[in-house]
Amino acid sequence: MKSDKTFWNDGHLDKVENGNLSDYLVLADDLPVLLCRFKKDGTIFFTNKAYAKFFNTSKDILIGSQFFIIPSEFEKTDSAKPFLNQYKKQFSLKLDDESIHWIEWTVNRIKEKNADGFEYQAIGQEISEHKLLEEHLSKISVAVEQSKSTVVITDTDGNIEYVNPSFTEITGYTAEEVKGKNTRILKHNLNDPNVYTNLWNTITSGKEWQGELLNRKKNGELYWELVSISPVKNSEGVITNYLAVKEDISEHKKSEKLEKALYQISHAVIDNEDLYDLYSSIHKSLADVLPVENLFIALFDQQKNLLSFPYFVDEFDEPYETAAPGRGLTEYVLRSGKPLHVNQEVFKSLVETGEVDLYGTDSLDWIGVPLKIGDNTIGVLVVQSYNENIRLGERDLNVLIYVSD
Numbered sequence: 001m002k003s004d005k006t007f008w009n010d011g012h013l014d015k016v017e018n019g020n021l022s023d024y025l026v027l028a029d030d031l032p033v034l035l036c037r038f039k040k041d042g043t044i045f046f047t048n049k050a051y052a053k054f055f056n057t058s059k060d061i062l063i064g065s066q067f068f069i070i071p072s073e074f075e076k077t078d079s080a081k082p083f084l085n086q087y088k089k090q091f092s093l094k095l096d097d098e099s100i101h102w103i104e105w106t107v108n109r110i111k112e113k114n115a116d117g118f119e120y121q122a123i124g125q126e127i128s129e130h131k132l133l134e135e136h137l138s139k140i141s142v143a144v145e146q147s148k149s150t151v152v153i154t155d156t157d158g159n160i161e162y163v164n165p166s167f168t169e170i171t172g173y174t175a176e177e178v179k180g181k182n183t184r185i186l187k188h189n190l191n192d193p194n195v196y197t198n199l200w201n202t203i204t205s206g207k208e209w210q211g212e213l214l215n216r217k218k219n220g221e222l223y224w225e226l227v228s229i230s231p232v233k234n235s236e237g238v239i240t241n242y243l244a245v246k247e248d249i250s251e252h253k254k255s256e257k258l259e260k261a262l263y264q265i266s267h268a269v270i271d272n273e274d275l276y277d278l279y280s281s282i283h284k285s286l287a288d289v290l291p292v293e294n295l296f297i298a299l300f301d302q303q304k305n306l307l308s309f310p311y312f313v314d315e316f317d318e319p320y321e322t323a324a325p326g327r328g329l330t331e332y333v334l335r336s337g338k339p340l341h342v343n344q345e346v347f348k349s350l351v352e353t354g355e356v357d358l359y360g361t362d363s364l365d366w367i368g369v370p371l372k373i374g375d376n377t378i379g380v381l382v383v384q385s386y387n388e389n390i391r392l393g394e395r396d397l398n399v400l401i402y403v404s405d
């Protein structure tokens with residue numbers, strides 16, 4: 001049997017108009033859709049059984065009442081075709097039992113036989129389940145869009161079809177940049193190849209894979225993610241997509257490394273009697289948590305008024321000679337007794353105010369933290385960077401403060 005919508009759109013109304021109206025009403029009365037006929041002023045003169053049942057009342061009570069949509073709402077549309085669906089709209093109706101139903105109404109203008117007037121026919125189809133599904137999907141969509149977790153949907157080859165805003169925030173790639181590209185754009189070669197083999201073997205077999213991956217952002221920066229990848233299957237159980245939900249765990253990884261580095265440093269202090277070996281051990285341990293390609297330790301002998309550099313590793317400069325304190329950044333930290341992070345803008349300001357002079361190669365970032373015994377500053381631990389791609393910041397400063405204490 002044809003659908004109700006097809007029935008009313010493929011010429012049957014023409015037959016009804018030219019046939020017997022009573023036959024039409026008998027036929028309409030048993031249709032499983034809500035159907036009513038009403039005059040130009042909205043007065044109902046016919047309803048079928050389904051219409052009366054829906055409103056939990058009798059047809060006799062409904063006849064003579066007003067259709068709930070005023071005719072002026074759909075009279076705005078005019079057409080020379082008398083049976084064209086002129087008006088279609090979805091409404092939520094609250095019934096006497098407080099239940100809410102979504103109905104899609106289609107209103108047709110029907111010409112009266114042997115007259116210039118017309119009347120209306122309204123057909124309503126309940127779409128409540130569809131609306132609930134639509135609302136459910138909308139909530140899921142909003143939740144995914146607003147999630148702090150990265151969400152990625154790919155095809156079965158790993159080509160990206162969707163990413164949420166968190167993906168852009170973390171990786172630097174926009175949705176437009178990655179759509180259609182393979183997730184390999186994030187891959188870093190430091191990951192064990194066996195990890196990817198296990199990953200693909202797991203998800204292609206229909207199972208969920210969980211693990212940690214070291215990935216690369218658009219700017220080249222590396223970051224750690226805790227990843228969960230699940231296959232998405234259609235109604236026949238065939239895998240059509242993969243869904244990845246990922247958490248940035250870079251800070252957690254850094255904390256783990258810092259804890260390990262501090263443990264190593266504490267043991268180095270106990271195990272190394274030679275100071276240079278101690279400094280070298282500290283440098284090696286810090287390399288796991290900071291970019292410390294350029295690091296030195298300066299010690300101040302207050303009685304002799306001499307500043308020495310017992311440990312000095314730098315890409316460009318040779319170790320400084322032991323000498324009386326000058327007006328460099330190291331001496332500035334000695335005088336203030338406070339940690340200091342200096343970029344080129346801050347350094348320029350310090351030079352202009354006469355606080356410091358330039359010594360050695362000009363760096364992009366310079367961090368110095370005081371080494372103290374009690375309230376006395378006896379030295380400075382310094383890390384600096386000359387590389388535009390390796391910038392030092394507040395976190396690096398805090399790590400050095402923690403180590404120096």
